[in-house]
Amino acid sequence: MKNNYLLALLSAFILWLAWPPIPYSSIFLFVGFVPLLIACERVMRSTFTKKGKKIFILAFVTGFVWNTASIYWVFNAMNAYLPAWVSILISLIPFGLAPLLMALVFRLYYQLRKRNTVFLSFFGLIAFWITYEYLHQIWDLSFPWMTLGNGFANFHQLIQWYTITGVYGGTLWVWATNVLIFLLIWQRISKTESISTKKLVISVFSLVLIPSVISIIQYISYEEHVNPSEIVVVQPNIDPYEKFGSIPPEDQLHNLITLSEGVAKPNTEFFIWPETAVSARGRIDEEEFRTYSAYEGISHFLEKYHNGNVLSGIESYRIYMNQATPTASRYGNVFVDSYNAAVLIDGSSKLQFYHKSKLVPGVEQMPFGSALSFMKPLFDHFGGTTGGYASDPEPTVFYSASGIGAAPVICYESIWGDYVAQYVKKGAQFIAIVTNDGWWKNTSGKDQHLQYAKLRAIENRRWVARSANTGISGFINQRGDIVQKTAWWVPAALSQEINLNEELTLYTKLGDVIVYLSLIGSLVSIALLLRPKSK
Structure with missing residues (x-):
């Protein structure tokens, strides 16, 4: 078994090497699972007892090492306020939960292999894997950061x-290639030829090269329709751990306006400010926002720009006098919902709000509600309200007075391809990501988050204007190229003429069709597992 564990670790190393932000390393994804598949095959063909358990452990080792090496910054973010042992405990959720699900996928694959052909077993493995990735996108402990298709963000x-x-096409591509390469290598190891070696070699090269060549041709030949709009993104560089303490809200607003004016042009239409940029001493009452000095200051700033709009993150709340929502907290005779929100302010008195929907488990919402309420003290100081944020059920598009539709995507939401596509389907002509990546400090987390935004640009053929409090802010064109970006941890503002787009891609229209097919494939595979054994 020792050699099998080494193969599992080799898979983990290759997958980590392939993961963003290492440039152009995505090609290693095509072989990342091959050592693990070889290790599992060895166990299946061995005389070991409890083979299913051994395969489960091998897959978990690969997933745990790969995940932990790629998202180590989760611990780094938590460690700022929490004792080390508590940070480690909480980190085990993202570090270990996905690997457990990965290992379950391989366990089911083993069960399929015991009763079905190799072809049907690999069909089930791929279907189960994509189903796992989808589950990890929709349940209360969602964290789709490590979806395999995201790995191509560094080689767009x-x-x-x-x-x-969408990204699930990338997941399917990775798995199909790994399976073919595994079959090719295993036949050489076992000195058999159940499938023609020549056909396998041709299949591998075709599967890798044909989509790559088609993509490169698309990349080179793609031309944006000219529909210009002048946009500014601002990076105020306020330490998120000091934002609500030592720096007065008035000074923060002055900094945002000064940076904006430094690069603005008379025809600038949108100023994008980061997550929670607009603040007061305490949260802002949305119904009374026009009475706040922050609103007055922004309105005065916009007087210089005829078509100007400020799209900003804001920490806000709403009061309900008679009826509580499921997420509202009671204060005396009133109920209050708190939001991590975005707001659009223009030259009129009209205000548009959007409340972040994809909330961070534990930080912004308590997963599984009351069932895990005992864990609230663990999350108490990690930048959120330990489950106290409310949310909107679906995306909201902000429209300027001139009719431009902007997608106000807040931080964590930018890693959901299907969710961002809903903004575009509703009329968004560009994507505005407002985020605060300072929680992670100077780690690969901020770089991965930036690169994942490239995927949203490609999927929808929309420019991305990204405003990050401490970095990295920038602009991404419709091909996924980072056209401009700031450095990390410096105050900065960037101005860019982008092209608005109204056309919808096939992905925007249809969504994650590959997921739906995989769910059907998983049901078929489960039926194969449950069918009675033939006598």
Whole structure:
């Protein structure tokens, strides 16, 4: 078994090497699971007892090491306020939960192999894996950061066809290639030829090269329709751990306005400010926002820009006198919902609000409600309200007075391809990401988050204007190229003429079709597992 564990660790190393932000390393994804598949095959063909358990452990080792090496910054963010042992405990959720699900996928694959052909077993493995990734996107402990298709964010020239499939097309591509390469290598190891070696070699090269060549041709030939709009993104560089303490809200607003004016042009239409940029001493009452000095200051600032709009993050709340919502907290005779929100302010008195929907488990919402309420003290100081945030059920598009539709995507939401596509389907002509990546400090977390935004640009053929409090802010064009970006941890503002787009890609229209097919495939595979054994 020792050699099998080494193979599992080799898979983990290859997958980590392939993961963003290492440039152009995505090609290693095509072989990342091959050592693990070889280790599992060895166990299946061995005389070991409890083979299913051993395969489960091998897959968990690969997943745990790969995940932990790629998202180590989760611990780094928590460690700012919490004792080390508490940070480690909480980190085990993202570090260990996904690997457990990965291991379950391999356990089911083993069960399929015991009763079905190799072809049907690999069909089930791929279907179960995509189903796991989808589950990890929709349940209360959602964390789709490590979806395999995200791994191509560092080599976006190869996945322009995400306009059709989204990131799950990348997951399918990775798994199909790994399976074929595994079969090729295993036949050589076992000195058999159940499938023609020549056909396998041709299949591998075709599967890798054909989508890559098509994508590169798309990348080179793609031309944006000219529909210009002048946009400014601002990076105020306020330490998130000091934002609500030592720096007065008035000074924060002055900093945002000064940075904006430094690069603004008379025809600037949108000023994008980061997550929670607009604040007061305490949260802002949305119904009374026009009476706040912050609103007055922003309105005065916009007087210089005829078509100007400020799209900003804001920490806000709403009061309900008679009836509580499921998320509202009671204060005396009133109920209050708190929001991590975005607001659009223009030259009129009209205000548009959007409340972040994809909330961070534990930080912004308590997963599984009352069942895990005993864990609230663990999350108490990690930048959120330990489950106290309310949310909107669906995306909201902000419209300027001139009719431009903007998608106000707040931080964590930008890693949901299907959710961002809903903004675009509703009329968003560009994507505005407002975020605060300072919680993670100077780690690969901020770089991964930036690169994942490239995938949203490609899937929907929309420019991305990204405003991050401490970095990295920038602009991404419709091909996924980072056209401008700021440095980390410096105050900065950037101005860019982008092209608005109204056309919808096939992915925007249809969504994650590959997921739906995989769910059907998983049901078929489960039926194969449950069918009575033939006598």
